[in-house]
Amino acid sequence: xxxxxxxxxxxxxxxxxxxxxxxxxxxxxxxxxxxxxxxxxxxxxxxxxxxxxxxxxxxxxxxxxxxxxxxxxxxxxxxxxxxxxxxxxxxxxxxxxxxxxxxxxxxxxxxxxxxxxxxxxxxxxxxxxxxxxxxxxxxxxxxxxxxxxxxxxxxxxxxxxxxxxxxxxxxxxxxxxxxxxxxxxxxxxxxxxxxxxxxxxxxxxxxxxxxxxxxxxxxxxxxxxxxxxxxxxxxxxxxxxxxxxxxxxxxxxxxxxxxxxxxxxxxxxxxxxxxxxxxxxxxxxx
Numbered sequence: 069x070x071x072x073x074x075x076x077x078x079x080x081x082x083x084x085x086x087x088x089x090x091x092x093x094x095x096x097x098x099x100x101x102x103x104x105x106x107x108x109x110x111x112x113x114x115x116x117x118x119x120x121x122x123x124x125x126x127x128x129x130x131x132x133x134x135x136x137x138x139x140x141x142x143x144x145x146x147x148x149x150x151x152x153x154x155x156x157x158x159x160x161x162x163x164x165x166x167x168x169x170x171x172x173x174x175x176x177x178x179x180x181x182x183x184x185x186x187x188x189x190x191x192x193x194x195x196x197x198x199x200x201x202x203x204x205x206x207x208x209x210x211x212x213x214x215x216x217x218x219x220x221x222x223x224x225x226x227x228x229x230x231x232x233x234x235x236x237x238x239x240x241x242x243x244x245x246x247x248x249x250x251x252x253x254x255x256x257x258x259x260x261x262x263x264x265x266x267x268x269x270x271x272x273x274x275x276x277x278x279x280x281x282x283x284x285x286x287x288x289x290x291x292x293x294x295x296x297x298x299x300x301x302x303x304x305x306x307x308x309x310x311x312x313x314x315x316x317x318x319x320x321x322x323x324x325x326x327x328x329x330x331x332x333x334x335x336x337x338x339x340x341x342x343x344x345x346x347x348x349x350x351x352x353x354x
């Protein structure tokens with residue numbers, strides 16, 4: 069990964085961003101790698117020497133690393149230990165667990181208030197259950213799964229103003245522990261997808277599609293929903309009026325703003341986004 073400094077951050081931030089100590093050991097794939105879309109994983113591997121990121125976009129990752137380091141130094145249990153398991157399909161999987169204490173698995177996340185206000189992210193639930201699967205392969209039984217979220221943008225002044233605003237920047241989130249067979253099936257599915265000869269394109273869900281359906285009322289009122297089911301649910305909650313649903317091109321948030329391999333992606337380019345990619349690169353250089 070090439071680290072750029074387009075916005076003039078002090079050199080110490082550049083050096084910190086360049087000093088990425090992450091390693092998945094001798095594994096073929098990590099837990100986080102299994103969760104990510106296979107197309108993104110393949111493109112990152114193929115274009116590793118061309119990928120770049122600005123220090124600005126690495127800041128929250130640095131903050132997360134710092135929080136992890138401080139907490140690990142004060143944990144009573146087993147901290148940041150990497151576990152390995154050989155899958156029956158010939159793939160070695162690894163994952164580093166932030167804290168394991170008497171079977172209780174804890175993972176630390178530095179995130180936003182908005183994220184903890186939403187339902188539990190599927191990727192987070194999957195990640196912790198993959199950790200439980202890894203532990204089981206090492207003859208350790210996970211008894212509970214928990215995420216401890218540190219909200220980087222929490223503000224005390226908003227606690228009294230908003231009902232669902234967290235009372236503390238530290239939010240403890242219990243994660244459902246799947247049955248062993250559910251974990252096994254999920255791991256088999258993800259390994260199969262990632263080792264397939266033909267890489268599957270990203271799904272709308274993986275692309276963080278937004279606003280694919282427009283609901284229009286006879287009075288001109290308009291709302292956007294991400295799925296037909298969400299559109300129907302919104303209509304059913306209305307007490308009066310007539311509504312129609314219009315299928316429109318969704319906005320792919322991940323592709324447009326967050327994917328570091330979009331410029332190499334045949335799916336994204338195939339949708340005619342070359343000009344948008346050029347404009348994006350030009351704006352980043354300003």
